[in-house]
Amino acid sequence: MNQPSSNLPQLGEWSGPEELLLLQEKQLQQTVAWAARSPFYRERLDAAALPTTIADLAALPLTTKQDLRDNYPFGMLAVPKARLATYHESSGTAGNPTPSYYTAEDWVDLAERFARKWIGMSAEDVFLVRTPYALLLTGHLAHAAARLHGATVVPGDNRSLAMPYARVERVMHDLDVTLTWSVPTECLIWAAAATAAGHRPGTDFPALRALFVGGEPLTPARRSRISRLWGVPVIEEYGSTETGSLAGECPNGRLHLWADRALFEVYDPRTGTVRADGEGRLVVTPLFREAMPLLRYNLEDDVSVSYDDCACGWNLPTVKVLGRAAFGYRVGSRSITQYGLEELVFTLPDSYEVLFWRARAEPTVLRIEIEVPEEHRAAAAAELAALVRAEFGVETEVVGLAPGTLIPHDALTSMPDVVKPRSLFGPDEDWGKALLYY
Structure with a gap:
C-alpha cells in the first residue's frame, strides 16, 4: 500500500507478537497519562499508581457506553476545548447521546487506520463516500483517509435529501467512481437503481475497482452476491464512532485488528473474565487518542479473536465480527x-x-x-x-x-429538487412551507 507515513506505527515495523507487545507497552504510559487528565478517569485512576503495563491496565474496571452517556458532553475531555477539531455522537443511543471528540493530531491516527486498505487509494481514485456526515464519524473518517492519499472525494452522504439513489447512480456512472464506502445494503440498492436507469451494474461502471463496506453484519453469501453483481472486490471495515477504524481486511480476506494502534481484549459477560483471544465482547484501549482517551472500552460487540498466523504477513490478530447479530x-x-x-x-x-x-x-x-x-x-x-x-x-x-x-421504484428513480428557504411567494404558490425547506 502506498501510504504517506507519520511517526505512528506502520504495517511491517514488527515481525511478531513480541515486538508488537513492545510497541503497545511503549505507548501505554502516555495513553494512561492522557486519560488521567479527564474528569472521568481522574476519579477512577489512582494518581499515585497509574497503570504502566498491560497487566496493570487489566486491573481497571471496563469503561461502558453508559459511562460516556453519563459524562455527556465533556466529562471525558482530556485537552482544552480549543484544541478540539471535531465533535461526534454515535447513532442509536437512548437517553443522553454517546459523545466523541478528536484533536487534529488524533485525526492523523484515525485517517491512517481507515486507509489501511489492501487495494490501496491514490490520487487517481474518485471515492464516493455514502455514509452519514452529520454527527457520526463514518463519513468524515473515509473523507479524511481518501484525502490523505490525494483521492477525489464525492461526499455522497446517505441521510441527505440532496443525494437520492438516482443521483448516486448518475454520479457513479458519469464521474467514473473507482471506490465507494457504504453499508453493504447500499450496494444492493445501487444495483437496483442502476438497472432502473438502464445500466448494468457489472458492465457499465468499468472504472469501479472496489466497494468498501462496514456498519452492519455481512454474511459471506451476501458479500459474494454483491461482489458478483458489481464484478469487483467487497472489502470489509470494522470500527465505531467512539474509536474510529479498529480492523481492516488483508488480501486473504481476513479482518485484522489494528493492534499496533490499540489494545484489544475479549470479555465474557457471563463470567466476567477477560482474555486475549476467543469469543466474547470486544474491549478496546486506543493508544493514540488524546482528546478523549478510553481505557478498556467495552464496545458490546460479539467477536471471535484469533492470533493464528495469516499468510498476509501483517502479524496482527484476526477478528470475526458478529456485531449484535447474535441477538x-x-x-x-x-x-x-x-x-x-x-x-x-x-x-x-x-x-x-x-x-x-x-x-x-x-x-x-x-x-x-x-x-x-x-x-x-x-x-x-x-x-x-x-x-x-x-x-x-x-x-x-x-x-x-x-x-x-x-x-419502491420511485425511491430508485426520483430526483427531487434541492430547495432553499423562502419567505416571499406569488399569489398562486403554496406558502404553507415558508422557511421549512424540505
Missing part, C-alpha cells in the same frame, strides 16, 4: 437471527434476482417476504422455505413479492 427472536424453541437468515437468502441462485427481503418472527411461524420476478417467484419461495426449515427446524412461510414492493 435473535424466538420461533417455537429456536432463536432466529438476521445473520443466519441472510446467509440462506443469498444462497438462492443469482438467476432468481432476489436482492431484498424482510422477515417477521412470530411465536409459531417465521414469515419471510422476498422481492422476485414473477417467473421465478414460486421456485424461489419454495427453495428458501426448504432451506430455512432445514437450518432452523421451524414452521416457515415464504411469500414472493413483485419487484418494487420493498424498495
Whole structure:
C-alpha cells in the first residue's frame, strides 16, 4: 500500500507478537497519562499508581457506553476545548447521546487506520463516500483517509435529501467512481437503481475497482452476491464512532485488528473474565487518542479473536465480527437471527434476482417476504422455505413479492429538487412551507 507515513506505527515495523507487545507497552504510559487528565478517569485512576503495563491496565474496571452517556458532553475531555477539531455522537443511543471528540493530531491516527486498505487509494481514485456526515464519524473518517492519499472525494452522504439513489447512480456512472464506502445494503440498492436507469451494474461502471463496506453484519453469501453483481472486490471495515477504524481486511480476506494502534481484549459477560483471544465482547484501549482517551472500552460487540498466523504477513490478530447479530427472536424453541437468515437468502441462485427481503418472527411461524420476478417467484419461495426449515427446524412461510414492493421504484428513480428557504411567494404558490425547506 502506498501510504504517506507519520511517526505512528506502520504495517511491517514488527515481525511478531513480541515486538508488537513492545510497541503497545511503549505507548501505554502516555495513553494512561492522557486519560488521567479527564474528569472521568481522574476519579477512577489512582494518581499515585497509574497503570504502566498491560497487566496493570487489566486491573481497571471496563469503561461502558453508559459511562460516556453519563459524562455527556465533556466529562471525558482530556485537552482544552480549543484544541478540539471535531465533535461526534454515535447513532442509536437512548437517553443522553454517546459523545466523541478528536484533536487534529488524533485525526492523523484515525485517517491512517481507515486507509489501511489492501487495494490501496491514490490520487487517481474518485471515492464516493455514502455514509452519514452529520454527527457520526463514518463519513468524515473515509473523507479524511481518501484525502490523505490525494483521492477525489464525492461526499455522497446517505441521510441527505440532496443525494437520492438516482443521483448516486448518475454520479457513479458519469464521474467514473473507482471506490465507494457504504453499508453493504447500499450496494444492493445501487444495483437496483442502476438497472432502473438502464445500466448494468457489472458492465457499465468499468472504472469501479472496489466497494468498501462496514456498519452492519455481512454474511459471506451476501458479500459474494454483491461482489458478483458489481464484478469487483467487497472489502470489509470494522470500527465505531467512539474509536474510529479498529480492523481492516488483508488480501486473504481476513479482518485484522489494528493492534499496533490499540489494545484489544475479549470479555465474557457471563463470567466476567477477560482474555486475549476467543469469543466474547470486544474491549478496546486506543493508544493514540488524546482528546478523549478510553481505557478498556467495552464496545458490546460479539467477536471471535484469533492470533493464528495469516499468510498476509501483517502479524496482527484476526477478528470475526458478529456485531449484535447474535441477538435473535424466538420461533417455537429456536432463536432466529438476521445473520443466519441472510446467509440462506443469498444462497438462492443469482438467476432468481432476489436482492431484498424482510422477515417477521412470530411465536409459531417465521414469515419471510422476498422481492422476485414473477417467473421465478414460486421456485424461489419454495427453495428458501426448504432451506430455512432445514437450518432452523421451524414452521416457515415464504411469500414472493413483485419487484418494487420493498424498495419502491420511485425511491430508485426520483430526483427531487434541492430547495432553499423562502419567505416571499406569488399569489398562486403554496406558502404553507415558508422557511421549512424540505
